Amino acid sequence: MTQVPNNRESAAEQTAPHFIEMRGISKRFGGVRALSDVSFSIHAAEIHCLAGENGCGKSTLIKILSGVYAPDEGQIVLEGKAHSHLSPAASQRFGVQIIYQDLSLFPNLSVAENITFGHQVETPVRLADRQAMRKRAQAVMQRLNVSLPLDALVGTLPIATRQLVAICRALAGEQARLVVMDEPTASLTHQEVDALLATIHELKRQGIATVFVSHRLDEVMTIAERVTVLRDGRNLGTYWVRDIDRRRLGELITGHVFENVLKPPFPGKEDPVLEVRGLSCAGQYANVNLELRPGEILGLIGRLGAGRTELALTLFGMNPPDQGEIRVNGKPVQLRSNREAIRQKIAYVSEDRLSLGLVMPQTIADNTVITVLDQLTGSMGLIDGRRRAQTIDRWIFQELRVKTNTADRPVQQLSGGNQQRVVLAKWLATDPRVLILDSPTVGVDIGAKAGIFQVVDTLAARGLAILLISDEVEEVLYQSHRILVMSSGQIVGTYDPQRVSEQELREIIYA
Amino acid sequence: MPDSDLSFKAAFRRHDVQIASIVVIMVVLFSAISPGFLSASNVVSLLENYSVMAIMASGLLVVLISGGIDISFAAIAAVSQYLVATLLVHYGGNWLVAFGLAALFGALLGVVNALLIYYLKALSVIVTISTMTFYFAVLMFVTDGKSIYDLPDWFTADLSLFGIPFPVVVAAVVLFVTVFFLSRLSIGRQIYGLGGNPEAAKRVGCNLLGLQCFVYGYSGFTAGIAGLVQAHRVEEVVPNALIGRELDVLAAVVLGGASLLGGIGTVSGTILGILLLAIVLNGLTLLGVSSYSFGFVTGLIILLSVSATAYAAKRQQKRNVRHAH
Numbered sequence: 001m002t003q004v005p006n007n008r009e010s011a012a013e014q015t016a017p018h019f020i021e022m023r024g025i026s027k028r029f030g031g032v033r034a035l036s037d038v039s040f041s042i043h044a045a046e047i048h049c050l051a052g053e054n055g056c057g058k059s060t061l062i063k064i065l066s067g068v069y070a071p072d073e074g075q076i077v078l079e080g081k082a083h084s085h086l087s088p089a090a091s092q093r094f095g096v097q098i099i100y101q102d103l104s105l106f107p108n109l110s111v112a113e114n115i116t117f118g119h120q121v122e123t124p125v126r127l128a129d130r131q132a133m134r135k136r137a138q139a140v141m142q143r144l145n146v147s148l149p150l151d152a153l154v155g156t157l158p159i160a161t162r163q164l165v166a167i168c169r170a171l172a173g174e175q176a177r178l179v180v181m182d183e184p185t186a187s188l189t190h191q192e193v194d195a196l197l198a199t200i201h202e203l204k205r206q207g208i209a210t211v212f213v214s215h216r217l218d219e220v221m222t223i224a225e226r227v228t229v230l231r232d233g234r235n236l237g238t239y240w241v242r243d244i245d246r247r248r249l250g251e252l253i254t255g256h257v258f259e260n261v262l263k264p265p266f267p268g269k270e271d272p273v274l275e276v277r278g279l280s281c282a283g284q285y286a287n288v289n290l291e292l293r294p295g296e297i298l299g300l301i302g303r304l305g306a307g308r309t310e311l312a313l314t315l316f317g318m319n320p321p322d323q324g325e326i327r328v329n330g331k332p333v334q335l336r337s338n339r340e341a342i343r344q345k346i347a348y349v350s351e352d353r354l355s356l357g358l359v360m361p362q363t364i365a366d367n368t369v370i371t372v373l374d375q376l377t378g379s380m381g382l383i384d385g386r387r388r389a390q391t392i393d394r395w396i397f398q399e400l401r402v403k404t405n406t407a408d409r410p411v412q413q414l415s416g417g418n419q420q421r422v423v424l425a426k427w428l429a430t431d432p433r434v435l436i437l438d439s440p441t442v443g444v445d446i447g448a449k450a451g452i453f454q455v456v457d458t459l460a461a462r463g464l465a466i467l468l469i470s471d472e473v474e475e476v477l478y479q480s481h482r483i484l485v486m487s488s489g490q491i492v493g494t495y496d497p498q499r500v501s502e503q504e505l506r507e508i509i510y511a
Numbered sequence: 512m513p514d515s516d517l518s519f520k521a522a523f524r525r526h527d528v529q530i531a532s533i534v535v536i537m538v539v540l541f542s543a544i545s546p547g548f549l550s551a552s553n554v555v556s557l558l559e560n561y562s563v564m565a566i567m568a569s570g571l572l573v574v575l576i577s578g579g580i581d582i583s584f585a586a587i588a589a590v591s592q593y594l595v596a597t598l599l600v601h602y603g604g605n606w607l608v609a610f611g612l613a614a615l616f617g618a619l620l621g622v623v624n625a626l627l628i629y630y631l632k633a634l635s636v637i638v639t640i641s642t643m644t645f646y647f648a649v650l651m652f653v654t655d656g657k658s659i660y661d662l663p664d665w666f667t668a669d670l671s672l673f674g675i676p677f678p679v680v681v682a683a684v685v686l687f688v689t690v691f692f693l694s695r696l697s698i699g700r701q702i703y704g705l706g707g708n709p710e711a712a713k714r715v716g717c718n719l720l721g722l723q724c725f726v727y728g729y730s731g732f733t734a735g736i737a738g739l740v741q742a743h744r745v746e747e748v749v750p751n752a753l754i755g756r757e758l759d760v761l762a763a764v765v766l767g768g769a770s771l772l773g774g775i776g777t778v779s780g781t782i783l784g785i786l787l788l789a790i791v792l793n794g795l796t797l798l799g800v801s802s803y804s805f806g807f808v809t810g811l812i813i814l815l816s817v818s819a820t821a822y823a824a825k826r827q828q829k830r831n832v833r834h835a836h
Contacts, residue, residue, distance in 0.1 A: 088716075104711035106704045108774035113700060120697035120704075121716050127695055155707075 025074035049224035095177030107155030160192035266481035279324030299480030317341035417448025541794035570733030578773025579635035591616035592738030621731020706773030
């Protein structure tokens, strides 16, 4: 681990007038120091990213700005006027609007009602005039140059559209001058991120500053003008994005130097453990061919909706194909259910770990053995406690080194990275030959990502065949021996990571 | 605008339309089989019989929309009914005083629910089951279960407005007031918002304590009125006469499309829900079917309605998934 030098405090500070300045902010929660002496300034109409790993103090800083918390030390200076703390009302009066990660919209109300909700709250007994409400919403939409179905219920809209509703609502109230977005892109596809970006630029054009919190480096690099990096409650500096590259930013955020090293060409000569010939499923994918050898990491990349996940589900027996052949160890198999896939020693780590991968309130131990309960039952049909303990010890503590002192904690208390390790442990306990990883690092911060890929490399070195599905170009490029690009349900090319650059790959995928 | 954008809203309307068409079919069916069914006297007595239920349902609907539930309203109705009757018997009074007192007692007991739920951060179902038991037990203990028969004459005398019985008029007024604030006042939007996403409502700055006091207070208020109207109708106050009505009212409101998860429900749906139950049971009575079958029929209707709603939601979900890909 190399400590990142911290000397590039940028000249970015002096150029524009200070609009909002937070000076020497410290905040403790009990014995835990959340922020130590953080200074942070926002220029009028700028696009500023607040980056850092989970628990680095981003949300605390935002909550101090929005008036939810009062700092223990430090000042908040709004256009030259110093405050020891803000109230939520004062923060809003100044024009600070927060869009939380969950968007805080009302799924059962219409778009127009959501956008104008703040107006309803001002006084409880006012006639809710639908016509006026629609006009108000319409005006905000026009300002932002977006078009939304005013009468549609928000619960029926896709996430990206809801995001726009939330932005409209932020602008509908008192004159907004700063919009803070907490992880606005966490669940958006690339095209949707582009649309969001256009909206953020529109805000800028109208003199409204945007602060967004993110740990997706790609987006920080494309959207932000300046970026402030927090680590362990300290400010590591504010940088112009044009002066910094992605790798350096990653280093600042984690405090580790990441060397992106391409994998050497895959040496394995063994027969493929998984072969797919002419596999088709109407409306999802067509004529897919692939082979995967023991110890190989095969990257499968494509946009959302390219058919990646559908293909993965077929290989895991949950989405029977219309045509084609799947061979495991050279023998044709019919995978009609996931039980059959598990019997063929295929494991699948789903994209949506939170809702599909884990039983959140249950313990780490119970989550780990759920896939192998039948192997752990003894002659009486009872679970063999000793073998259960062995399984848990092996996978949770020895192999995947989940950060916990006991396996009896509920999974929901773990961080995203550690949760993902538990999901892996659960599937590895089935002793698979083929491991399908569907977007294994979604919602996991960059430090934890590196840890997960270390595990993946170790597994591959031991002869496990891995199919790595992702929409992050960098991830696939540096983690795979071979890359398949999927587009509109077809495999459109096979690439050797040694012979294709990140930029080329990006162009192929988003062409 | 693609159709699917509006499908949620359309689904509500569909629910209203479905129930309404079943109501119409039932009316046609029963009037064909039993000529007395559509007679003025039967229609009027039908409405009168269900007016108390409609008054209580208005309050419960508002609580359900806000994301809570109130099991205690029948007990509140019984307590305030007894209190008001005792006061009227002792001190005399008029309709204005009677309504004022009933509304006051009901609303106060409702606000107690709200305060308990808010400050204990407890589930509304648990709190209101407890207060139901408590209110009713206190009533029985204090009164020894004695009924009040010597109600003032002005109180028990038949009243009507343009030939419409007094209970039906009161129910209509309560339903109208409910529609008005739910759909026309900003507090109504806030109640729907609170039920749809409580965390968001808090963040947007809704006064949660105030909203809950209003919602449960309104449920108590309607319960107080309902208790009064019921005493007027039956010309006596029996402490345990209203107990056991909770689930019937809840069933009618849910049948009318209100969601137990909050955020969804309309007065029109509730009226249709009550009408449907009322018509089916009345029709069966006219046909001379044993009253023992009523529970069976009510249960069946509710099961069918819940299944239909769940099935529609499932299909909707499937469509959304396909949409996303």
